[in-house]
Amino acid sequence: MKTYKYNELSEAAVWGLVSRNADSNNEIRGAVENIIAEVKANGDDALKAFASRFDKVELDQMFIGKQAIAELANNIEEDVKQAITVAYQNIRKFHETQRAREEKTETSVGVTCWREVRAIEKVGLYIPGGSAVLPSTFLMLGIPAKIAGCKEIVVCSPPQKNGSINGYVAYVAQLLGIEKVYLAGGAQAVAAMAYGTESIPKVDKIFGPGNQFVTMAKTIIQSTTNTAIDMPAGPSEVLVLADETANPKYVAADLLAQAEHGADSQAVLVCTDENILEQSILEVEKQIKTLPRQEIAAKAIANSYAVLVDSLAKGMDFSNIYAPEHLILATEKWSAITDKIVNAGSVFLGNLTPESAGDYASGTNHTLPTSAYAKSYSGVSLDSFVKKITFQHISAEGIRNLGPTVEILAEIEGLHAHKNAVTVRLSDNK
Numbered sequence: 001m002k003t004y005k006y007n008e009l010s011e012a013a014v015w016g017l018v019s020r021n022a023d024s025n026n027e028i029r030g031a032v033e034n035i036i037a038e039v040k041a042n043g044d045d046a047l048k049a050f051a052s053r054f055d056k057v058e059l060d061q062m063f064i065g066k067q068a069i070a071e072l073a074n075n076i077e078e079d080v081k082q083a084i085t086v087a088y089q090n091i092r093k094f095h096e097t098q099r100a101r102e103e104k105t106e107t108s109v110g111v112t113c114w115r116e117v118r119a120i121e122k123v124g125l126y127i128p129g130g131s132a133v134l135p136s137t138f139l140m141l142g143i144p145a146k147i148a149g150c151k152e153i154v155v156c157s158p159p160q161k162n163g164s165i166n167g168y169v170a171y172v173a174q175l176l177g178i179e180k181v182y183l184a185g186g187a188q189a190v191a192a193m194a195y196g197t198e199s200i201p202k203v204d205k206i207f208g209p210g211n212q213f214v215t216m217a218k219t220i221i222q223s224t225t226n227t228a229i230d231m232p233a234g235p236s237e238v239l240v241l242a243d244e245t246a247n248p249k250y251v252a253a254d255l256l257a258q259a260e261h262g263a264d265s266q267a268v269l270v271c272t273d274e275n276i277l278e279q280s281i282l283e284v285e286k287q288i289k290t291l292p293r294q295e296i297a298a299k300a301i302a303n304s305y306a307v308l309v310d311s312l313a314k315g316m317d318f319s320n321i322y323a324p325e326h327l328i329l330a331t332e333k334w335s336a337i338t339d340k341i342v343n344a345g346s347v348f349l350g351n352l353t354p355e356s357a358g359d360y361a362s363g364t365n366h367t368l369p370t371s372a373y374a375k376s377y378s379g380v381s382l383d384s385f386v387k388k389i390t391f392q393h394i395s396a397e398g399i400r401n402l403g404p405t406v407e408i409l410a411e412i413e414g415l416h417a418h419k420n421a422v423t424v425r426l427s428d429n430k
């Protein structure tokens, strides 16, 4: 892992360091635009052709139904069922706390305004399944969708080599009461949910993480269709901010946990202590050899780096510019610096809080903004699955009170029909 000294970096060098996945974006955009156009024109036939090309499987049907889901779910190990259930309960508990309760407000006498929450009716959940199948993502998306009360939940995941889904995904489907999982992955799944095909219904909003193809497809359909997206949730990343109280073994384990997601993942160590920094890098080199996915992790680590800083405050400055998906404060002094966090998707405090806990089971959502989108987006939550509609009611007293103000403002904008909508009421309610 290459190491930089923060106080020796120019501003341009810092911006260069924090930019990710920028080089390949144009190439990926072209490929994804072609995939979207194919799905739009040829529906299920295109999906089957892409499954054959990218997932190396010939599909007879486009989904796995209730009966097959039950059979697959039945066959998984008991301890896994229990672990999934614990995760389900914690994620549900945390997301239940996000139900909005807002008061009605009388903004002026006789004028009452409020907001009411309505679920987005048709949502599409993308469950990644390329290099690793992620049933945990199904929990992260399915639980808030169910709590919100979304009427139609369409689920897509890449077909496995046997033309089916794995048993753990099936078990989650059963827990959530979802009766169909569509066999579509990558950009083509996103296109299918945005345009609809013979089998896959068009949805109002698409959720879920994925590789650069999935993320690019979401970004494109967001501006070319009326289907919204949760956020750009692309290749995983972590920034560990450590000091002399950090444990290099834990730091390295956390860096590798995100590195093993994909060759394009990034793991950044920002450290105030040269010794801890060097020990952590040595630990990365040691621990990586024990990983089954060491080839993938090694590519991600080659695409990662460490930064030596003078203080935790300087480290936090760098972190805020980087805006990591995950920020780990590997320091006993974490409580002194949390208020300095401006940009991060999800934060893990202290030496005993591994990021993996949030990936699976502590309760927070693991679908989070990457590539510095944490500067402007939040991770998935119950809010992501609802709209908040504003309401207002104006009484006779209210229109007498507020009417003249509206008339004047409509007048200065030259919008006389607007003014008149008030005037006709005022003349009837003197």
Ligand SMILES: NC(=O)c1ccc[n+]([C@@H]2O[C@H](COP(=O)([O-])OP(=O)(O)OC[C@H]3O[C@@H](n4cnc5c(N)ncnc54)[C@H](O)[C@@H]3O)[C@@H](O)[C@H]2O)c1
Pocket (backbone or CB within 6 Å): 031, 050, 054, 055, 127, 128, 129, 130, 131, 132, 134, 137, 158, 159, 184, 185, 186, 187, 188, 209, 210, 211, 212, 213, 214, 232, 233, 234, 235, 236, 261, 262, 265, 325, 366, 367, 368, 369, 370
């Ligand atoms: N940000 C988050 O919240 C978050 C959460 C979980 C996972 N992730 C990320 O999700 C990603 C999952 O990626 P994955 O690849 O394992 O699964 P994936 O399901 O995102 O992608 C697999 C699909 O990609 C398509 N594909 C593969 N090669 C292609 C090519 N050359 N051209 C066009 N399409 C192609 C195929 O259709 C395949 O089905 C990882 O990068 C992981 O880090 C992010």
Ligand SMILES: N[C@H](CO)Cc1c[nH]c[nH+]1
Pocket (backbone or CB within 6 Å): 134, 136, 137, 235, 236, 237, 258, 325, 359, 366, 367, 368
């Ligand atoms: N770390 C991923 C988000 O970037 C989520 C995940 C799923 N499974 C394991 N990890």
Ligand SMILES: [Zn+2]
Pocket (backbone or CB within 6 Å): 236, 257, 258, 261, 359
């Ligand atoms: Zn992870």
